[in-house]
Amino acid sequence: MIVGVVLAAGQALRFGSDKRQARLPDGRTLLEASLASFIGQVQELALVLPADDLYGLAQCRTLGVRPLACRLNPAGMGHSLAYGAAWAMSLAGCQGMVLGLADMPAVQPHTVSQVAAALCHGKPVLPCHQGAPGHPRGLPAASFAKLLDLAGDVGAREAVDWSQALRLEVDDAGVLLDIDTQEDLKRLHGAAAAD
Numbered sequence: 001m002i003v004g005v006v007l008a009a010g011q012a013l014r015f016g017s018d019k020r021q022a023r024l025p026d027g028r029t030l031l032e033a034s035l036a037s038f039i040g041q042v043q044e045l046a047l048v049l050p051a052d053d054l055y056g057l058a059q060c061r062t063l064g065v066r067p068l069a070c071r072l073n074p075a076g077m078g079h080s081l082a083y084g085a086a087w088a089m090s091l092a093g094c095q096g097m098v099l100g101l102a103d104m105p106a107v108q109p110h111t112v113s114q115v116a117a118a119l120c121h122g123k124p125v126l127p128c129h130q131g132a133p134g135h136p137r138g139l140p141a142a143s144f145a146k147l148l149d150l151a152g153d154v155g156a157r158e159a160v161d162w163s164q165a166l167r168l169e170v171d172d173a174g175v176l177l178d179i180d181t182q183e184d185l186k187r188l189h190g191a192a193a194a195d
Contacts, residue, residue: 001093002116004042004136005084006035007077008049008056008102009070020102021055022185030179031059033105037174038136039063041112042098046087048080078150078158085139085147095119097144099156100136105188106174112136114170124165127175133162134175 008020008031020031028036038045046066049056053069060067070083081099088097096119098112111127115138118125125138139147139156146159179185 001043001091002096002098002119003088003091003094004038004045004098004100004112004116005068005088006038006045006047006065006100006102007080007084008034008047009053009080010077010102018055019179019185022179024105024185025188028105029059030105030185031056031102032063034100034102034107035059035063035065037107037109037112038098038100039065039109041109042116044091046084047102048084077155078152081156082148082150085144088141089144089148094141096138096140098136098138101178103179104135104174104177105179106177107136108172108174111170111172111175114168118166118168121166124160124162125168126162126165127168127170127172129170129173129175131169132176133167135178136175138166138168 022030024033046068047060048068048070051069051071057067068083068087070080088094098115115125115127119138119140122140126133143160
């Protein structure tokens with residue numbers, strides 16, 4: 001079994017508000033679009049969110065996603081990632097997880113599926129577009145225990161040797177597009193208007 005974990009417990013300080021609720025050119029919110037690429041591509045899907053997150057809980061109910069309320073989320077992404085890894089470890093038969101970020105709305109579902117399938121090699125999976133590494137990333141079950149000790153604003157790079165990962169070239173520029181600032185969102189709207 002391969003599961004998906006999407007991290008959505010950040011404070012969005014550079015964006016200035018809850019960016020997960022920002023509207024994309026197609027009318028969906030950033031969170032809805034980020035989760036949509038995972039639905040149907042993994043056997044189980046969980047969303048790591050703040051403990052008091054009514055919006056995130058509502059999205060989980062609507063989309064059939066398991067909420068994972070992380071009380072330590074203000075302390076940084078490392079805690080959220082450790083929480084997601086602990087959930088994946090608790091699932092009997094879980095062989096790996098596809099780790100996504102809630103601010104990456106343009107990842108295509110087939111990319112999530114390819115990353116999940118590549119986990120059969122038992123190595124971390126690093127999706128790349130035109131040679132540039134992106135997300136979502138694949139983490140085999142053997143790496144989960146190392147993720148449990150993450151804390152602060154530290155990602156999986158502290159627990160996973162990405163130089164040993166399977167580099168998976170994908171035809172999906174969405175693996176490189178994240179929305180961190182209001183300017184990023186404006187550029188996305190501008191690109192959509194130009195199409």
